[in-house]
Amino acid sequence: MTRIISGFAGSLPLTVPRSGTRPTSDRVREAIFSSLEARNEIDGARVVDLYAGSGSLGLEAASRGAASVTLVENGKTAAAACRKNAASVLKNAPRAGGLTIEIADASVQSFLSGSAATWDVAFLDPPYELSNGELVENLVALVPRLSEDAVVLIERSSRDAEPEWPAGLELDKRKNYGDTTLYWVSRVRP
Numbered sequence: 001m002t003r004i005i006s007g008f009a010g011s012l013p014l015t016v017p018r019s020g021t022r023p024t025s026d027r028v029r030e031a032i033f034s035s036l037e038a039r040n041e042i043d044g045a046r047v048v049d050l051y052a053g054s055g056s057l058g059l060e061a062a063s064r065g066a067a068s069v070t071l072v073e074n075g076k077t078a079a080a081a082c083r084k085n086a087a088s089v090l091k092n093a094p095r096a097g098g099l100t101i102e103i104a105d106a107s108v109q110s111f112l113s114g115s116a117a118t119w120d121v122a123f124l125d126p127p128y129e130l131s132n133g134e135l136v137e138n139l140v141a142l143v144p145r146l147s148e149d150a151v152v153l154i155e156r157s158s159r160d161a162e163p164e165w166p167a168g169l170e171l172d173k174r175k176n177y178g179d180t181t182l183y184w185v186s187r188v189r190p
Helices: 025-040 056-063 076-094 108-114 134-145
Strands: 046-050 068-072 099-106 119-124 146-157 169-177 180-187
Touching: 025 056, 025 146, 025 169, 025 180, 046 056, 046 108, 046 134, 056 068, 056 076, 056 099, 056 119, 068 076, 076 099, 108 134, 119 134, 134 146
Parallel strands: 046 068, 046 119, 068 099, 119 146
Antiparallel strands: 146 180, 169 180
16 A cells, blocks of 8 residues: 655555556655655745656645645546545645645646746656656756755666666665665756
8 A cells, every 4th residue: 555654644545546656665765755855855946746647745745834735647547546546645734834736637748848837856757668768858858847955766677778867867776675766956056
């Protein structure tokens, strides 16, 4: 069962599509958020969850204090799950918090090309079959939408080669969790 781990919506179960998504495990999500919270990256952050699936990464950020979350998902079933999960999280949110959650039914590339928003934290957990070339295209489109001190987390198969980092991004660290590799990437200051 996929659930929110901590924060105001802790233990809230999330709807996950029966096929077409690969939810991030609780172990990996806990590692991600423990590190983000230790760096004080979540409280008040503007978060985008690209290839959102069930929305578990973005909604975990919402539960832990993000100010706004955008879930981007092109699959109809997964986007419907994102909407349902976002409504559940918002129902549990403190009224005075002002949390906003937006769901964008679009491909990542078209969403990034048409957006004027900026984000402090970006999650990219694309299908493992997405080529590194396509991922790099996403990252190129994402760079101008990142705040100055933004953090980007990319989840890939540990069997895949490390992506080439486009101008404006640099690798901070890489960590393997079984079949999953997490890349922590930061925006390079001009």
